[in-house]
Each structure stands twice: as structure tokens, then as C-alpha cells.
Amino acid sequence: xxxxxxxxxxPEGHADHHTSIWPFVIALAAGFGFGGLATQFWPSVxxxxxxxxxxxxxxxxxxxxxxxxxxxxxxxxxxxxxxSIRKLGMWLFIISEVFFFTGLIGAGLALRARAAFWPTPGxxxxxxxxxxxAINTFILLASSFTMAEAVHSxxxxxxxxxxxxxxxxxxxxxTFVGIQVFEYGKLFFEEHLTPWPNxxxxxxxxxxxxxxxxxxxxxxxxxxxxxxxxYLNWMSWKGRYGKDNFxxxxxxxLYWHLVDVVWIFLFPIMYLIGR
Amino acid sequence: xxxxxxxxxxxxxxAVAHELKRPYVAVLAFxxxxxxxxxxxxxxxxxxxxxxxxxxxxxxxxxxxxxxxxALYYMHLRYEPRVLRLLPxxxxxxxxLLLLVVVLD
Numbered sequence: 001x002x003x004x005x006x007x008x009x010x011p012e013g014h015a016d017h018h019t020s021i022w023p024f025v026i027a028l029a030a031g032f033g034f035g036g037l038a039t040q041f042w043p044s045v046x047x048x049x050x051x052x053x054x055x056x057x058x059x060x061x062x063x064x065x066x067x068x069x070x071x072x073x074x075x076x077x078x079x080x081x082x083x084s085i086r087k088l089g090m091w092l093f094i095i096s097e098v099f100f101f102t103g104l105i106g107a108g109l110a111l112r113a114r115a116a117f118w119p120t121p122g123x124x125x126x127x128x129x130x131x132x133x134a135i136n137t138f139i140l141l142a143s144s145f146t147m148a149e150a151v152h153s154x155x156x157x158x159x160x161x162x163x164x165x166x167x168x169x170x171x172x173x174x175t176f177v178g179i180q181v182f183e184y185g186k187l188f189f190e191e192h193l194t195p196w197p198n199x200x201x202x203x204x205x206x207x208x209x210x211x212x213x214x215x216x217x218x219x220x221x222x223x224x225x226x227x228x229x230x231y232l233n234w235m236s237w238k239g240r241y242g243k244d245n246f247x248x249x250x251x252x253x254l255y256w257h258l259v260d261v262v263w264i265f266l267f268p269i270m271y272l273i274g275r
Numbered sequence: 276x277x278x279x280x281x282x283x284x285x286x287x288x289x290a291v292a293h294e295l296k297r298p299y300v301a302v303l304a305f306x307x308x309x310x311x312x313x314x315x316x317x318x319x320x321x322x323x324x325x326x327x328x329x330x331x332x333x334x335x336x337x338x339x340x341x342x343x344x345x346a347l348y349y350m351h352l353r354y355e356p357r358v359l360r361l362l363p364x365x366x367x368x369x370x371x372l373l374l375l376v377v378v379l380d
Contacts, residue, residue: 080359083355083356083359087359095362098366098367102374106377109377109378113380122318123321130314134311134314137310138307142303144349145302145303145349148299148348149299152299253349253350254350257349261346264341264342273330
């Protein structure tokens with residue numbers, strides 16, 4: 001995200017470009033964390049969480065100080081010759097995320113097919129709040145719009161517009177998560193929809209598991225995107241981005257649109273489709 | 276110097292061209308309208324006796340169209356080189372295969 005600094009060698013005065021250890025640390029964190037989750041070995045999960053914080057912190061610190069580890073450059077070899085290396089990397093990451101969510105949604109569909117009971121949307125037994133979530137869906141769609149405008153503003157060098165649209169995107173994204181947390185509270189405590197079977201509404205056990213797993217992972221992705229957006233906002237107020245340096249905004253934007261696309265499928269699957 | 280000026284001019288023209296071809300507001304309006312229609316489906320389905328299979332086909336169809344609009348315009352795939360446009364299409368075959376297996380199961 002720091003092409004301008006990299007172009008001048010950064011404040012440390014290095015003319016060459018740096019590699020970074022931090023993506024490797026984050027990958028290690030994922031290995032420890034998910035390995036621990038899979039085996040229910042909690043010290044490994046804890047180690048993964050600590051490594052994640054250290055990795056992200058180190059990466060952000062490196063970027064803030066202008067040390068570039070992924071300077072803007074294009075792929076030289078076919079078939080991707082001429083395409084920005086970071087944009088291509090983000091697209092490959094997005095594809096891996098599509099596989100992840102396909103597996104998650106597929107597992108949800110398998111649960112739905114085998115569940116003894118699955119609530120039908122539009123009936124009194126259906127616990128989810130469709131109108132509220134429809135509004136939340138519009139909020140997320142609107143945040144994609146403001147994000148696209150932010151990328152455009154950076155590309156044409158309109159600093160005030162860039163800061164405005166990045167701020168709006170962050171606010172809309174935070175509102176989406178806030179409404180989802182509010183809905184979780186209502187569902188958990190008032191509708192007795194829990195991720196596990198409970199004694200009050202035991203028939204909703206399978207639905208609850210599928211609902212919280214899918215919307216929870218999506219919400220975690222949105223929250224991760226909010227951290228990226230917060231960083232973009234901070235850097236935009238420092239004047240980092242402009243006509244010659246907008247790729248950071250662009251790649252975070254691609255990720256943000258991904259969470260929007262995932263929700264476009266999750267919303268009808270969980271809220272509008274019965275069995 | 277002349278080279279630099281020419282490059283700057285080309286960049287300026289690119290920016291203007293890009294500004295002209297960004298129907299972001301229209302896409303948002305489309306997405307919102309389709310979402311409003313989607314939300315009516317459970318109620319209409321019950322009132323008109325539309326089969327759940329038909330409701331699923333309709334809702335997944337609108338979701339695919341909405342996702343395509345976001346990918347094409349907000350993610351700029353429409354303006355990217357052909358190879359980048361095709362990149363996300365390949366994995367979708369595997370996604371379709373996985374979902375097909377789940378549905379058949």
C-alpha cells in the first residue's frame with residue numbers, strides 16, 4: 001500500500017524494495033489456530049491468535065513506516081502479463097474465499113436436507129427478522145457503491161471525495177455489523193435460537209447451527225474488512241493515496257465487494273428459502 | 276519532456292473515459308430494486324401457491340445476476356483484460372459441481 005514511499009526508498013532511505021516476514025507469520029498463525037480448532041487443542045488456538053495479532057501488527061507497522069514489500073509492478077509472464085501483481089494476488093485470494101464459502105454453504109445445505117425440522121420463511125415459526133435484514137442488506141450493497149466511488153476518487157485524484165467515500169464505507173460496514181450483533185442478541189435471548197440445541201426450542205438446533213456458522217463466518221470477514229477500511233481511512237487522511245498510488249484502495253475494495261457478493265447469496269439462502 | 280506530457284495527457288483521457296463509463300448509481304438502484312422483489316418472494320410464494328422449487332430457482336437466479344453486477348461494475352471486471360475477467364469463471368465450474376453433488380445427495 002505504500003508505492004509512493006517505495007518509489008523514493010521510504011524514510012529509511014533504502015532504494016531497493018523489501019520482502020516481508022509478516023505474511024508468513026500470519027500464515028503460521030492460521031496453521032496454529034485452525035490446527036488447534038480442528039484438534040480442540042486450545043494452547044495452539046491461543047498461539048495462533050497471538051501470532052495473528054503480532055503478524056498483522058508487524059505488517060501494518062511496516063506499511064505505516066513506508067517499507068514496501070509488494071511494490072506496484074506488473075506480471076511479466078503470460079497469461080497474466082501486464083496485470084498488477086497485487087491485484088492478481090487479491091483475485092486469487094478471492095477465489096480461495098469463494099471455495100471456502102461454497103464449502104460452508106454446501107455443508108449448510110446438507111444439514112438442511114437432513115434436518116428433522118427447518119423453519120419456513122413467512123410463517124410465525126420463522127425466527128429471523130426479514131425486514132430488518134433486508135435493510136441491512138441494502139446497507140451492505142450501499143457500502144459497495146461508496147467503496148467503488150472511493151476507488152474512482154483515488155484514481156482521479158479527488159482527495160476530499162476519497163476521504164468522504166472511505167468514511168461512508170466504514171460507517172456503513174460498521175452499521176451492518178452492529179445490526180447483525182443486535183439481531184444475534186434478539187435471536188439468542190428472545191427467540192431462543194442458539195448454535196446448539198436448547199430445551200426451549202429444541203427443534204431449531206440444526207437451523208441455529210447452520211445460521212450462526214454461515215452468518216458468523218461472513219460477519220467475521222466483514223469485521224476483517226472494517227479493519228482494512230479503518231487503515232485506508234487513516235492513510236487517506238495522511239494523503240497517501242492519489243492518481244499514482246491507488247492500488248491499496250483498489251485491492252481492499254475488491255475484498256470488500258467479495259463480502260458483499262457472499263451476502264448476496266447468503267441472504268436468500270438463510271432468510272428467504274425454506275425447504 | 277514531450278513523452279511525459281503525452282503520457283500525462285493519455286492518463287487524463289483515461290480518467291475522463293473512466294468517469295464516463297461508471298454507472299455505479301444505476302447498479303445500486305438495480306440491486307436495491309431486485310432485493311425488494313426478493314424479499315416479497317416468501318409471502319407471494321405462500322399466497323399464490325408457488326412451489327418451493329420455483330422460488331429457489333428465482334432467488335438463486337436473482338442472486339447470480341446481482342453478484343454478476345457487483346463483479347462486473349464495482350469490482351471493475353468489465354474493464355479488466357480478458358484473462359482477468361475469465362480468472363473467476365474457471366473456479367465457478369467447481370463451485371457448481373460441489374453444489375450439484377450436495378443437491379443430488
